[in-house]
Amino acid sequence: MTTNNRHSSSFRDPSGYIFQDQGVIKRAILPLYFKQYEALNASGLFQKLQSAGLLIPHEEVANSNSEIIIQPEQLSFMTYPYEWSFMQYKEAALLTLKIQKFAVEHGFSLKDASAFNVTFHKGRMLFIDTLSFDFYEEGQPWRAYKQFIMHFFGPLLLAKYTGADALKLMSTYLDGIPVDMLAAMLPFKTKLNPFLYTNIHLLAKFENKYSEDYDNTSKVRKLSKRAMLNMIEGLYDYIKKMKLENASEWGNYYDKTNYEDAAFKKKSDIINTWIKNLNVKTLIDVGGNDGTFVRKIDTTLEEALVCDIDNNAVDANYVQLRRSKETNMLPFMLDVLNPSAAIGFNNKERDAFLTRISSYAPDMTMALAVIHHMSLSGNIPFEMSAEFFASFSKHLIIEFPKRNDSWVQRLLNTKGEFKAHFDFYSISNFETAYAQYFDTIEILEIEGSERVMYLLKTKDD
Amino acid sequence: MIHFLYFDPGLGALILQAIAAAIAGVVLFSKNLMFKIKSFLGLVKQDDDVFDDINVKDSDIESNASSDDKQ
Numbered sequence: 001m002t003t004n005n006r007h008s009s010s011f012r013d014p015s016g017y018i019f020q021d022q023g024v025i026k027r028a029i030l031p032l033y034f035k036q037y038e039a040l041n042a043s044g045l046f047q048k049l050q051s052a053g054l055l056i057p058h059e060e061v062a063n064s065n066s067e068i069i070i071q072p073e074q075l076s077f078m079t080y081p082y083e084w085s086f087m088q089y090k091e092a093a094l095l096t097l098k099i100q101k102f103a104v105e106h107g108f109s110l111k112d113a114s115a116f117n118v119t120f121h122k123g124r125m126l127f128i129d130t131l132s133f134d135f136y137e138e139g140q141p142w143r144a145y146k147q148f149i150m151h152f153f154g155p156l157l158l159a160k161y162t163g164a165d166a167l168k169l170m171s172t173y174l175d176g177i178p179v180d181m182l183a184a185m186l187p188f189k190t191k192l193n194p195f196l197y198t199n200i201h202l203l204a205k206f207e208n209k210y211s212e213d214y215d216n217t218s219k220v221r222k223l224s225k226r227a228m229l230n231m232i233e234g235l236y237d238y239i240k241k242m243k244l245e246n247a248s249e250w251g252n253y254y255d256k257t258n259y260e261d262a263a264f265k266k267k268s269d270i271i272n273t274w275i276k277n278l279n280v281k282t283l284i285d286v287g288g289n290d291g292t293f294v295r296k297i298d299t300t301l302e303e304a305l306v307c308d309i310d311n312n313a314v315d316a317n318y319v320q321l322r323r324s325k326e327t328n329m330l331p332f333m334l335d336v337l338n339p340s341a342a343i344g345f346n347n348k349e350r351d352a353f354l355t356r357i358s359s360y361a362p363d364m365t366m367a368l369a370v371i372h373h374m375s376l377s378g379n380i381p382f383e384m385s386a387e388f389f390a391s392f393s394k395h396l397i398i399e400f401p402k403r404n405d406s407w408v409q410r411l412l413n414t415k416g417e418f419k420a421h422f423d424f425y426s427i428s429n430f431e432t433a434y435a436q437y438f439d440t441i442e443i444l445e446i447e448g449s450e451r452v453m454y455l456l457k458t459k460d461d
Numbered sequence: 462m463i464h465f466l467y468f469d470p471g472l473g474a475l476i477l478q479a480i481a482a483a484i485a486g487v488v489l490f491s492k493n494l495m496f497k498i499k500s501f502l503g504l505v506k507q508d509d510d511v512f513d514d515i516n517v518k519d520s521d522i523e524s525n526a527s528s529d530d531k532q
Contacts, residue, residue: 048522049517051521051523052517052521053521090512101516102517144470145470145478145481147470194487195488198480198481202480203474203477206473206474206476210471213472220472223479227479228478230482230485231482233485237488237489
């Protein structure tokens, strides 16, 4: 009845599928999964995981012989694994293991361990694939173990040893990073650690060795429940302690910039007044660092999306929101020069960043100390950045550092003899270009700095 | 058991788990032993304040369930 609206990412699992019903996301459960679904309800597993805030809450809205329909809590903005910072990725991995342990203790087991089963929602990672549970049979190994390594442990290890950018590989390998590739990419010292040797290198060897063996499954030995739980706990403990090897401590970024305290205060006062006057409830801060300026907004926001290209900044934001238990802050990684594309089968499994942010349509976009990076490092003409910022929200607060700003000078000096090619970077050219897409509401200079704040509104067509 | 329809778990990965579990058992055992020695000597560091441990505590389930009731 509703298959026409089946979500284009929902085809892997034959237990059911996600569809859209008048703008509301729902999940259909097929008869194949009825037994599991009833048992999960009867055992209280759903209810317990939901009360503990680990699994997305849902309610049953229809029940027939051919289909059960449940309606999950709606997600405001979906982020994908390749948009998470290292710490967020860690939390998603730990959540999956925690749920697997709890499930096994209650007679169930996760039948898959895809990183796409998790998303960031209301200040924490949340498991969103309600149909991932199957019956646990004592003695059975964890069928999703290899998938867990490919989706979680492998990418985290690559990030640990080569840098957080390795997590972006997940946008190419939607089914997880191949184990032989993981084994080849990790440094030799990982072979000397017995834990990493078995979970990565030996796994790659075994997978290779048995890849031609299509019918003989008798070699699979039974794995006791205790042994499986040891394996899960071992992974949990290791991942929990993981740190990036080359991560610089996130110092106070704003101490390093050329802000006087007074100018900093002035800037946040301007933002505050504008946000209040326009009664902003949702916003996106593009290049929002660790969320400093969003936290200085003293009106209550329903939600603030804060993205940055720097893993350290997003990690710092994440740690802060976890410690103070904020639920309206949604941090994620974004390279504004190359936002996530639409990928997967038919290019429709995972939506592009622009598609998601356009349908989210935040009341306000903030772009503070970003335009000089876009224009001078990314060579994006003002017309193009204006078009970008005008495409997803009605209002824009944008900060323009003038040519004399020390950061602008630094960027210009890196251009050497081609410095003259960047003469276009001037406040008048900026204003002319942005006037094609925006009407100006207010312009304020930040005293004590070389920077100007603009409050703009998109032109009504 | 319906997951057989779904994706290939990897035969090698299934066989490997006995070894992975044994190694993890040794690691956990020595970790617990070290913890006992360290706490005996008063060297236990404060726990991670961002990520909690693997067990879902009853208090997590109950406190949230009761606060839901109030809404």
